[in-house]
Amino acid sequence: xxxxxxxLALAKQVDLCRVAEHLGYTVKRIGNYHTLKEMDSIRIYxxxxxxxxxxxxxxxxxxxxxxxxxxxxxxxxxxxxxxxLLDFAGYRREESVRDIQNLAPAREREETKKPFVxxxxxxxxxxxxxxxxxxxxxxxxxIDFFVRKGILYEAKNYHNIVFVGTxxxxxxxxASMRGVFDKNGKGFKCDVAGNDKRYGFHFHYxxxxxxxxxxxxIDLMSYITMFPEDRASMVALGMLADAPLETFxxxxxxxxxxxxxxxxxxxxxxxxxxxxxxxxxxxxLVDIFTPxxxxxxxxxxxxxxxxxxEQEKTRETARVM
Numbered sequence: 513x514x515x516x517x518x519x520l521a522l523a524k525q526v527d528l529c530r531v532a533e534h535l536g537y538t539v540k541r542i543g544n545y546h547t548l549k550e551m552d553s554i555r556i557y558x559x560x561x562x563x564x565x566x567x568x569x570x571x572x573x574x575x576x577x578x579x580x581x582x583x584x585x586x587x588x589x590x591x592x593x594x595x596x597l598l599d600f601a602g603y604r605r606e607e608s609v610r611d612i613q614n615l616a617p618a619r620e621r622e623e624t625k626k627p628f629v630x631x632x633x634x635x636x637x638x639x640x641x642x643x644x645x646x647x648x649x650x651x652x653x654x655i656d657f658f659v660r661k662g663i664l665y666e667a668k669n670y671h672n673i674v675f676v677g678t679x680x681x682x683x684x685x686x687a688s689m690r691g692v693f694d695k696n697g698k699g700f701k702c703d704v705a706g707n708d709k710r711y712g713f714h715f716h717y718x719x720x721x722x723x724x725x726x727x728x729x730i731d732l733m734s735y736i737t738m739f740p741e742d743r744a745s746m747v748a749l750g751m752l753a754d755a756p757l758e759t760f761x762x763x764x765x766x767x768x769x770x771x772x773x774x775x776x777x778x779x780x781x782x783x784x785x786x787x788x789x790x791x792x793x794x795x796x797l798v799d800i801f802t803p804x805x806x807x808x809x810x811x812x813x814x815x816x817x818x819x820x821x822e823q824e825k826t827r828e829t830a831r832v833m
Contacts, residue, residue, distance in 0.1 A: 785800070
């Protein structure tokens with residue numbers, strides 16, 4: 513079995529820092545490179561290749577591409593690693609060595625054995641509101657909506673924001689956390705142990721037959737902030753793999769149209785095109801809506817639009833005075 517040049521190129525465009533985070537590592541930026549809190553001998557350069565400054569490991573285990581990272585730290589062979597990366601980017605091939613969904617990284621396979629327990633509620637969502645509203649530009653009514661639904665809250669430990677994914681009956685199946693004390697979006701992020709990654713943060717809008725698909729929950733909330741009149745269901749994948757979307761469609765077979773609202777970067781655009789083809793072939797009406805240049809994602813677009821509105825308001829006030 514051989515991969516095409518385009519498939520290999522797509523696999524090597526996947527953000528290696530995001531791959532490491534998905535495997536459970538804590539990525540930290542130091543100067544012009546990234547490292548891992550759990551292994552500070554690791555250096556990740558340009559978010560695409562890595563090396564390890566240690567003589568304790570065999571040749572071939574001290575650096576390379578995203579493929580080598582999965583081979584060394586997830587126990588996958590080369591073909592499995594390429595399939596894993598393509599899946600992470602939202603791309604699927606008809607033929608497969610084995611079901612790609614079974615190619616969970618070694619750390620993740622261990623994690624699924626743990627019971628899924630939601631983090632304890634802090635008793636207040638004060639830090640959550642301050643972070644989402646003032647640093648991420650999310651409209652307060654949007655935050656209120658998800659808090660009332662019980663799928664967004666502040667955790668007791670460290671005041672992390674918890675995004676909950678439920679099944680059709682409202683039973684929590686998935687949860688991810690992100691910190692509220694980061695700078696420029698570079699902060700703590702992780703999934704809660706025991707997750708079922710077939711689910712994601714989402715909501716079903718009444719009898720809607722349309723679903724908008726985002727990479728991150730905050731992008732989803734940003735979209736609603738900017739376009740509050742839209743009435744459609746929404747799903748956040750949490751990455752670029754489409755398992756949460758497949759689950760949503762299985763639970764809501766009335767869905768007819770899918771709009772892919774992924775990031776406006778290389779991996780995001782390629783994933784959107786691949787998913788557009790995949791679900792178009794399945795008979796769905798499909799569309800792609802990405803943030804305009806120069807914005808990378810919907811949250812960046814939302815934050816800049818909010819700043820522009822505030823500046824215009826300030827100018828109007830000054831003209832009146």
